[in-house]
Amino acid sequence: MSLIVTRNLTKRYGSKTALDDVSLQVEAGAPVALVGPNGAGKTTLMSLMCGYIQPDGGSLEILGHVPGSRQLLGKVCALPQDALLDPNFSVGEQLSFFASLQGFSAKDARREAERVLELVELKDAARHKPTALSHGMGKRVAIAQALIGTPQLVLLDEPTAGLDPANARAVRELISHASEQTTFLISSHNLEELERLCDTVLYLDKGKLSQSLSIKSESVERFLTLSLQDSAGEELGDKLSTLPGVHSVKRQHNGREFIIGFEPASRDYGLEKAALELLAIEGIRYRQLLNGKSLEDKLFS
Numbered sequence: 001m002s003l004i005v006t007r008n009l010t011k012r013y014g015s016k017t018a019l020d021d022v023s024l025q026v027e028a029g030a031p032v033a034l035v036g037p038n039g040a041g042k043t044t045l046m047s048l049m050c051g052y053i054q055p056d057g058g059s060l061e062i063l064g065h066v067p068g069s070r071q072l073l074g075k076v077c078a079l080p081q082d083a084l085l086d087p088n089f090s091v092g093e094q095l096s097f098f099a100s101l102q103g104f105s106a107k108d109a110r111r112e113a114e115r116v117l118e119l120v121e122l123k124d125a126a127r128h129k130p131t132a133l134s135h136g137m138g139k140r141v142a143i144a145q146a147l148i149g150t151p152q153l154v155l156l157d158e159p160t161a162g163l164d165p166a167n168a169r170a171v172r173e174l175i176s177h178a179s180e181q182t183t184f185l186i187s188s189h190n191l192e193e194l195e196r197l198c199d200t201v202l203y204l205d206k207g208k209l210s211q212s213l214s215i216k217s218e219s220v221e222r223f224l225t226l227s228l229q230d231s232a233g234e235e236l237g238d239k240l241s242t243l244p245g246v247h248s249v250k251r252q253h254n255g256r257e258f259i260i261g262f263e264p265a266s267r268d269y270g271l272e273k274a275a276l277e278l279l280a281i282e283g284i285r286y287r288q289l290l291n292g293k294s295l296e297d298k299l300f301s
């Protein structure tokens with residue numbers, strides 16, 4: 001059974017249509033990205049999935065049930081963008097309480113709190129009050145809260161917003177790790193991060209699902225993305241076009257990036273070598289040479 005199915009899902013706030021006829025299907029598995037500009041309807045879609053608000057048209061089912069129904073208790077969890085814990089109780093007490101709300105006995109609830117804190121590598125934080133935690137630790141605790149009871153679907157809104165690179169990486173790693181049991185739907189503006197984590201991207205724009213693409217299924221072999229330290233002119237594009245197997249070169253970001261399309265048959269790393277040799281001859285310094293297009297390019301080119 002599909003994890004999420006929406007058919008012609010529509011939500012209005014007064015005269016504003018926040019979600020417009022959205023039909024999509026998500027299967028359980030690797031994390032799914034939900035992207036789109038500000039006001040595109042991402043939070044609205046997540047709120048509908050949580051059952052916090054009701055649709056005005058169409059249908060939405062999670063694991064075959066209407067959001068908010070008893071059958072989904074403990075199976076769907078959400079980490080809102082600004083999840084807050086009560087400053088008056090210790091982290092362990094609060095997580096045990098949330099576990100008991102899901103039906104765990106008092107003893108099992110304490111164990112479950114310990115288990116999820118261990119998952120986010122914050123076992124020692126159990127006795128601390130939330131005010132004693134750094135922002136990054138607080139975010140990890142909130143994710144631990146979302147993992148109580150090993151739900152089948154966890155909705156994450158900007159899970160690494162405001163985190164330093166080390167904490168952001170820790171959060172990404174724990175999402176990857178927990179993905180073996182739980183499917184994450186991640187709303188974020190950080191495309192680079194989503195690309196690392198997710199297999200599928202849902203792109204909302206002005207309330208409409210304008211694209212749904214599988215990042216992994218697209219052949220990553222047919223493009224190279226060359227990023228330079230400084231910008232280079234069209235001449236570099238012309239020279240790259242003459243390399244064996246190249247069928248297109250797109251210059252972008254004021255000449256700081258070139259997307260090189262090439263024939264899959266020429267996939268023997270010869271092209272990478274030839275491109276790097278060309279840069280060396282031209283005295284052009286590069287930042288990186290990546291296989292495939294960035295998610296940004298896939299969505300917007």
Ligand SMILES: Nc1ncnc2c1ncn2[C@@H]1O[C@H](COP(=O)(O)OP(=O)(O)OP(=O)(O)O)[C@@H](O)[C@H]1O
Nearest residue numbers: 013016017018036037038039040041042043044045
């Ligand atoms: N409670 C509300 N009342 C009226 N309009 C709302 C309400 N919530 C959202 N909207 C409007 O619905 C549209 C979709 O908003 P939503 O918050 O779902 O977008 P979003 O994609 O999450 O945006 P962001 O990336 O800025 O968080 C916006 O135009 C927003 O102004």
